[in-house]
Amino acid sequence: MPSYTVTVSTGSQWFAGTDDYIYITLVGTERCSERTLLDKPLYNDFERGAVDSYDVRVDENLGEIVLVKIEKKRYWVQDDWHCKYVTVKTPSGDYLEFPCFRWLVDDKEVVLRDARAHLPQDDKTSLVKQHRQKELERRRKTFRWKEWQPGIPMSIDANRHKDLPRDIQFDTEKGVDFVLNYSKAIENLCVNQFMHMFQSSWSDFADFEKIFVRIKNTISEYVMKHWKEDFMFGYQFLNGCNPIVIKKCTKLPEKFPVTDEMVKVSLEREMTLEEEIEAGNIYIADYEVLEGITANCTDPCTLQYIAAPMCLLYKNAQKKIMPIAIQLGQTPGEDNPIFLPTDAKYDWLLAKIWVRSADFQYHQNITHLLRTHLITEVFAIAMYRQLPAVHPVYKLLMPHIRFTIAINTKAREQLICECGIFDKANATGGGGHVQLIQKGVKSLTFRSLCFPDIIKARGMDNKEELPTYFYRDDGYRVWEATKSFVSDVVHIYYTSDETLQEDEEIQAFIKDVCSFGMQDFDHCEFPKSLKTREDLSEYLTAIVFTASAQHAAVNFGQYDWYSWIPNAPSTMRRPPPNKKGIADVNWIIHSLPDRGRSSWHLGAVWALSQYQECELYLGSYPDEHFIEKPVKKAMERFRKQLAEISLSIKTRNEGKKLPYYNMSPDKIPNSVAV
Secondary structure (H helix, E strand, O other), X not given: OOEEEEEEEEOOOOOOXXXXXXXXXXXXXOOEOOOEEOOOOOOOOOOOOOEEEEEEEOOOOOOOEEEEEEEEEOOOOOOOEEEEEEEEEOOOOOEEEEEEEEEEOOOOEEEEEOOOOOOHHHOOOHHHHHHHHHHHHHHHHHOOEEOOOOOOOOEEOOOOHHHOOHHHOOOOHHHHOHHHHHHHXXXXXXXXXXXXXXXXXXXXXXXXXXXXXXXXXXXHHHHHHHOOOHHHHHHHHXXXXXXXXXXXXXXXXXXXXXXXXXXXXXXXXXXXXXXHHHOOOEEEEEOHHHOOOOOOOOOOOOXXXXXXXXXXXXXXXXXXXXXXXXXXXXXXXXXXXXXXXOOOHHHHHHHHHHHHHHHHHHHHHHHHHHHHHHHHHHHHHHHHHHOOOOOHHHHHHHHHOOOHHHHHHHHHHHHOOOOOOHHHHOOOOOOHHHHHHHHHHHHOOOHHHOHHXXXXXXXXXXXXXXXXXXXXXXXXXXXXXXXXXHHHHHHHHOOOHHHHHOOHHHHHHHHHHHHXXXXXXXXXXOOOOOOOHHHHHHHHHHHHHHHHHHHHHHHOOHHHHHOOHHHOOOOEOOOOOOOOOOOOHHHHHHHOOOHHHHHHHHHHHHHHOOOOOOOOEOOOOOOOOOOOHHHHHHHHHHHHHHHHHHHHHHHHHOOOOOOOOOOOHHHOEOOOOO
């Protein structure tokens, strides 16, 4: 009697094991095996991390095994089970692999294809075609689009983390409970002692040290010591948390009437302002998108304010970026003065603080939330809806959308919801964040997700002009390494452009992103189909890069740059000054966040800057979705390139007072998961 040896691997995460009954059916090209209970007497099967083997006996040869059906039946109480993979050893000695990496919940069953990647046109038999179709039909019922807010990319149809499909939930929900994590952070950082004085102001800048964390952190300590200095202010436009706003100024906007007389003392090359602009030495940061955003009014006892400033920046002879003019509103006039480095020191300092506060709002809502979290969720939902597990692009993207839908759902549940944590400390809380994201979507095009394009569009692509723009330099290298790897995988499975054009599933994925995820917004310019392998490689690179490198660059430096609160106020309690000569220390202190909001802010940036336990970094793919040797070799080349980039960044950072490591591959998680 022929016998097949079936080996089943249980996941190693918490609660992955089960005491339920597990059945298996082998589906071959000739016939199916009997439904077989996998059980060893006197043996506790399917424990967490276990690998169990069983014999499945059949009366006749089944032919080529094409599917494996696994069923779980309840033994006593609900006992979910995470299956990593199944291998089958045939009577002839061949080994077949069937990846799973899924949870079986209640009396659930899954049907697995073998581990080889297949395009839809590769499938010839009705059996595998039907399996492919049924898998997508089930997924589309499970992964439904929902509009969280009008004018914003679509999200998953689930109100709470626990409502999500088990496969995309966090392994332990407690690890991503924002309320719990922020409360722990506030307690661990010894700032809870100030919460009872929530609305009281500090008395001096030095008072902020009372909640400054007693944890060794080179950058945050350096920021605390130098935050008032112009070079530190300018440096953050290049390598801070929000290095995507600064752009080269080719013509001074009429709404920002800076004159040569105003700034000539700041210009070092004996050139006029116009000549400096023509020479490429003038840059600008414009926060026009913040104009008209409603400030947080959830606390009627504390007024909060938002400004939409403009800042003119100058590349001096040492090629440092220095601020030379700041206007705190978009409409010029007597009540909207242009602040200059030659003004009284507190006037100038207050103007810079307002720019930093605006930059904080822009960063949190547009750069971070919209352009990494929400857009990656769009790609993730479309992937689940349109690509079966056997598709090579599904296998490629899976590690890079891990936990993204979960973290976003948790954020909508606790963080950015009405009366959520975001409302406690941020000027754009209470609904302003939604308005800001809606406005930010207007500039969210597909090309803006392509790193080289957006750098060039801002006129920031010349390394010789700005040699210390490390975000750009490191980003270029990670982008190119990622694109090389993605292109390798694409060309392994798509032997021609025609093969891509004939792939109905990948074309449906591309269309779903544009027509449903992005709601066919007129301005979004996302493609609805792809014609060439080069186009597909770039498209997938944008997804992987956004979910990994771009998110890392704008997320994990938050404690570095935002823990010293005067450097990045989450809210302002006095309106922006409408004239010069009124600012002093007391005015500024009463403009900055009060004690309670400072405490919440510090807890938030600490919690958001922490890596997950068992973090998987770029290029690390322990779940083997691919088994083909050419892909394995491509992965190895990718890891080698990333290791070389990490080493060069480490070497560059040695001895620097302001090391930049947010784009170092060894610090880039695969996915948006925090």
